[in-house]
Amino acid sequence: MELLTRIEEIILLAVLELGAQAYGVTIRERVKEITGKSISVGAIYIPLERLKEQRLLKDWQGDPTPERGGRRKRFYRVTSDGMRALRESKRIHDSLWKKVTDRGLMAA
Amino acid sequence: MHKPEPPLPRWGEHLLALLIDAQDSDALLGDFAEEYTVRARSFGHWKAGLWYSAQIAGSSVSLVWLRLHHWFERREHMKDNFGIWDRRFIGIGLLALLPALLVVVPGVLQSGLGLSGLNDGLDAAFNHLPALRFLIHPAVLLGGLLVAFALNALPALGLHWERNPEGLSATVTFKNHWLHWTLVGLSLLMLATILAYSVTENFIITPR
Numbered sequence: 504m505e506l507l508t509r510i511e512e513i514i515l516l517a518v519l520e521l522g523a524q525a526y527g528v529t530i531r532e533r534v535k536e537i538t539g540k541s542i543s544v545g546a547i548y549i550p551l552e553r554l555k556e557q558r559l560l561k562d563w564q565g566d567p568t569p570e571r572g573g574r575r576k577r578f579y580r581v582t583s584d585g586m587r588a589l590r591e592s593k594r595i596h597d598s599l600w601k602k603v604t605d606r607g608l609m610a611a
Numbered sequence: 612m613h614k615p616e617p618p619l620p621r622w623g624e625h626l627l628a629l630l631i632d633a634q635d636s637d638a639l640l641g642d643f644a645e646e647y648t649v650r651a652r653s654f655g656h657w658k659a660g661l662w663y664s665a666q667i668a669g670s671s672v673s674l675v676w677l678r679l680h681h682w683f684e685r686r687e688h689m690k691d692n693f694g695i696w697d698r699r700f701i702g703i704g705l706l707a708l709l710p711a712l713l714v715v716v717p718g719v720l721q722s723g724l725g726l727s728g729l730n731d732g733l734d735a736a737f738n739h740l741p742a743l744r745f746l747i748h749p750a751v752l753l754g755g756l757l758v759a760f761a762l763n764a765l766p767a768l769g770l771h772w773e774r775n776p777e778g779l780s781a782t783v784t785f786k787n788h789w790l791h792w793t794l795v796g797l798s799l800l801m802l803a804t805i806l807a808y809s810v811t812e813n814f815i816i817t818p819r
Contacts, residue, residue, distance in 0.1 A: 527638055527641075539776070543673065545666075552677065567641075574636075
């Protein structure tokens with residue numbers, strides 16, 4: 504299994520957290536809340552597309568709404584492969600951080 | 612009473628429609644519209660319009676990338692494994708390489724093997740038809756090499772751009788398209804040969 508990149512991990516976690524309301528606008532807002540940095544409306548779709556190709560995310564069309572000029576939302580959800588990738592990523596993070604904290608390298 | 616939706620800037624919608632692939636249009640155009648609507652209601656049309664313009668500018672590279680990505684995906688799914696656009700790219704690449712081949716091959720034969728026949732034949736042809744000399748103009752040579760390289764490198768390389776909070780990063784995968792790679796190699800070889808000849812003729816002093 505390929506390792507997730509930083510932004511891929513953040514997006515998967517955002518999608519997981521947002522649940523049934525995970526689509527372009529909400530994912531972008533959540534990524535901004537998490538990282539403090541803004542990604543443009545179009546740019547968020549590049550990692551989303553890549554995650555879809557890797558079958559870590561699945562998408563479906565929602566209903567059109569007047570705020571969107573009558574256009575449909577594209578919702579996302581994390582697949583079982585996506586969950587496996589997130590667990591692996593967390594395992595790696597936890598293992599690395601444990602080594603650093605055990606050696607007292609992260610002094611206050 | 613239901614508030615009417617603030618109208619979107621038409622120029623923006625038209626520009627986005629050009630940049631966005633059809634399969635993404637609902638999702639992307641809808642996102643732009645939704646965020647514009649929210650901002651227009653909160654901050655007014657002027658500020659929403661500024662935001663909208665900045666977002667279009669900031670998203671344009673990503674949108675073009677997505678469009679190209681979907682286009683290549685559709686090309687990959689065409690009936691022939693080697694689809695019509697692959698053949699066209701190969702054909703255009705070969706044509707674009709022709710001026711460089713006209714310069715490099717006779718030059719190499721003459722200087723490397725002492726065979727001047729082809730070079731003399733081309734000189735005679737250019738004397739007879741001087742209008743053809745544009746083929747060996749440096750701009751035409753280098754332009755042709757660039758076209759051949761770009762048209763064949765793009766289908767053969769899988770470029771993945773990632774926009775993350777730290778900036779832009781890319782990963783590259785290499786696809787098994789040997790004909791494209793042959794043309795990429797040829798164009799680079801031609802370029803190297805032309806550069807080597809230019810350096811040799813202009814900078815290396817031959818002893819008297």
